[in-house]
Amino acid sequence: MDIIHLTYPEQPTEDPAVIALGFFDGVHLGHQRVLQTAIEKSRELNLPVAVMTFDPHPKQVLGNGTEQILYITPLDRKLEKMAQLGIDRVYVIEFTVAFSELSPQDFVDHYLIAAGARHIVAGFDYSYGRFGAGKMATLDFHSRGRFDHTTVSEHQADDEKVSSTRIRRLLADGAVAEAALLLGEPYQTKGIVIHGDARGRQIGFPTANIRPEFAYVIPKLGVYATFVHLEDGRKFPAMTNIGRRPTFYETGEVSIETHLLAFDEDLYGQELKLEWMAYLRDERAFDGIESLKTQLAQDKIHAMQALTV
Known part of the structure; x- marks a missing residue:
């Protein structure tokens, strides 16, 4: 799996692919559904499958500094899990204040279109651009007709959304066995x-x-x-x-x-x-x-x- 680190204003080189978007802390079952959807689409289109993610967490950069940001998975473990799932390429964008100020259109132009995206896959609650103003519902507009996209619906277990927040809550309660069920591993x-x-x-x-x-x-x-x-x-x-x-x-x-x-x-x-x-x-x-x-x-x-x- 190729790993490409970028720091704004660096841009990816055009290399056509299906790209999955997300922070993916935990690479839990909900994340895996997004990644598997991207893998299936890449096979359909006969293209490599890539992930575009960010490091560190936006709250660590944009917060007031009083709250320590804790993670379920460090970046190296995220990358290991993605490689195990069959991802071909990962773009790791350093999340900085300058990067956070990109408009939704600039993010799409300078990162997704520039990377050669042919199809984008992300969860229903994914947002992009300054203040998270870009949503999956706006992606058709911002794509300028250069790519299509698939929105992955909420993944549930026991009638509740599988999320990084839920896993953090379980760990805070000591419920490590229950957290493992949502992570797909201990x-x-x-x-x-x-x-x-x-x-x-x-x-x-x-x-x-x-x-x-x-x-x-x-x-x-x-x-x-x-x-x-x-x-x-x-x-x-x-x-x-x-x-x-x-x-x-x-x-x-x-x-x-x-x-x-x-x-x-x-x-x-x-x-x-x-x-x-x-x-x-x-x-x-x-x-x-x-x-x-x-x-x-x-x-x-x-x-x-x-x-x-």
Whole structure:
């Protein structure tokens, strides 16, 4: 898959294709329906299929700076998923203030027509141009007759729209298994193993303290059944805690600590990928080390059951 990065005023080179439009955070089932529609149209027209997306999120550029923008998928994971689906080419446009000020017509002229679009595919709620003034209903006008388009209707699951917002809400509730159904795969995060206080090793449950290297949406505080992928490709079942360790600290920063089952190696400095499979329980304070150890032993059993190990 070809990846073409552009920063305004750079324009794409004309290379005829069917182009799917969207931000695609999560590349969830709704997004996949858009992409699959574009793939089917490209086969019908005997053309390559391309995606035109943006990075970073518009709110990160145009916001007032007080709200941290969190993502379901970093750009590299988005691109991986698109390649797996069969996309031939991706245009990644750097979202800047200057780019945001393009009128809908200028966006169509300088990016879609310039790229050689022969057919555009996007979701029913896609907007483009300054203030999002361009809508799918206006695309025929702005296309100047150079391309046709397909509008993909809302994709639902359990009578509710599948959306990135819905997936973020599920993750905030700890509903990682439900989020996986909408993503089409388990929710994933990556991070570097850093040194902690080694308290887990002292009580018989050594953990890898993971620092995310990206502004991920982090599931709510609690204990989860997870799979951990090492840099060498090995995969291990694990139980992972997101929390402030209230048994030991009255207050503290949120940390992500994972205990790999049947594993005892040094992981410091490695990048680990976590797949969040099931929510096990809330984080809570215990009245002593022994009661904590008893609960961790139960957590291990429940994690193994959840992961069918």
